[in-house]
Amino acid sequence: RSAAARSGFDGRGVLADGTEIPLLANVGTPEDARAAAAAGAQGVGLLRTEFCFLGRDQEPSVEEQVEQYTAILASFPGKKVVVRTLDAGADKPLPFLTDTSEPNPALGVRGYRTDRAVPGVLARQLEAIARAEEATDAEVWVMAPMIATTTEAQEFARMAAAAGLRVPGVMVETPSAAVTADQILRHVKFVSLGTNDLTQYTMAADRMMGSLAELNNPWQPAVLRMVRSTVEGAREAEAEGAGPRNVGVCGEAAADPALAVVLVGLGVHTLSMSARGLAPVAAVLRSVDMGTAQALAALAVQQPSAEEAAAAVRTELSVLA
Ligand code: PEP
Numbered sequence: 001r002s003a004a005a006r007s008g009f010d011g012r013g014v015l016a017d018g019t020e021i022p023l024l025a026n027v028g029t030p031e032d033a034r035a036a037a038a039a040g041a042q043g044v045g046l047l048r049t050e051f052c053f054l055g056r057d058q059e060p061s062v063e064e065q066v067e068q069y070t071a072i073l074a075s076f077p078g079k080k081v082v083v084r085t086l087d088a089g090a091d092k093p094l095p096f097l098t099d100t101s102e103p104n105p106a107l108g109v110r111g112y113r114t115d116r117a118v119p120g121v122l123a124r125q126l127e128a129i130a131r132a133e134e135a136t137d138a139e140v141w142v143m144a145p146m147i148a149t150t151t152e153a154q155e156f157a158r159m160a161a162a163a164g165l166r167v168p169g170v171m172v173e174t175p176s177a178a179v180t181a182d183q184i185l186r187h188v189k190f191v192s193l194g195t196n197d198l199t200q201y202t203m204a205a206d207r208m209m210g211s212l213a214e215l216n217n218p219w220q221p222a223v224l225r226m227v228r229s230t231v232e233g234a235r236e237a238e239a240e241g242a243g244p245r246n247v248g249v250c251g252e253a254a255a256d257p258a259l260a261v262v263l264v265g266l267g268v269h270t271l272s273m274s275a276r277g278l279a280p281v282a283a284v285l286r287s288v289d290m291g292t293a294q295a296l297a298a299l300a301v302q303q304p305s306a307e308e309a310a311a312a313v314r315t316e317l318s319v320l321a
Pocket residue numbers: 046048087173193194195196197198250251252
């Protein structure tokens with residue numbers, strides 16, 4: 001039997017009322033991609049391309065990048081694969097791109113910001129992604145990490161279009177992106193909430209510091225309100241005629257089944273997580289309808305702390321079960 005069959009996951013995320021919530025996988029390498037496809041993922045919601053090249057002191061050639069991305073896309077024929085451009089920073093070093101001596105790596109030149117510091121790398125990566133798309137049947141969406149302004153999103157959309165990539169998007173990992181999502185989504189077709197960084201920046205609490213775990217918790221009502229703001233921004237952009245705008249979550253939060261219900265209740269359309277999270281999340285989604293998910297989201301955002309938000313929702317879910 002396949003890994004998917006063993007886990008009881010049929011490859012679909014669907015609420016009790018039939019609402020579809022596509023469940024996608026986070027991957028970093030061709031091996032991850034094969035495992036995610038075997039586990040039944042409906043596509044990839046986050047390909048962390050920097051994982052293909054960690055520690056390199058030379059930029060990988062376009063040829064080498066095409067080969068890596070093609071190997072990953074090949075596991076998902078006909079499926080959506082969200083390819084994130086290099087998210088290098090002093091904390092995730094790609095020596096050809098990053099300055100490891102920054103005093104505040106989390107607030108430094110990382111993600112999309114490296115395009116200013118080392119021009120050309122992003123354009124070549126986009127070219128490689130476009131060539132890999134041509135070589136396979138996957139539906140490629142491309143997104144930039146660590147976007148803080150509408151102008152950055154607009155520039156990225158232009159660069160993606162210049163490379164022939166049709167579905168540009170950005171990550172929402174900063175409060176600035178969450179509160180300007182209505183503007184950002186006039187320029188790009190989708191956003192994906194990176195709740196790991198969004199939590200760190202909303203709570204001003206380093207995600208690497210275990211001693212700050214209480215603050216650094218995606219159940220924090222402030223973080224949930226950032227998600228809500230992003231969804232509202234997408235709805236505004238749609239109401240102004242922008243066309244359908246997908247809001248996904250690709251941070252670890254999506255793999256917490258109770259939190260996944262809250263995210264869906266806040267209006268998130270798709271959830272992406274490491275492959276082992278898919279079956280438990282699918283199971284809890286099957287147990288609630290959209291009205292219940294919305295009520296649980298409303299309950300969570302009213303709580304005074306992350307602990308109380310999680311406890312309130314988990315209590316309700318076990319009452320329902
Ligand atoms: C995130 O920040 O939530 C995210 C998905 O990106 P990464 O964990 O790679 O920073």
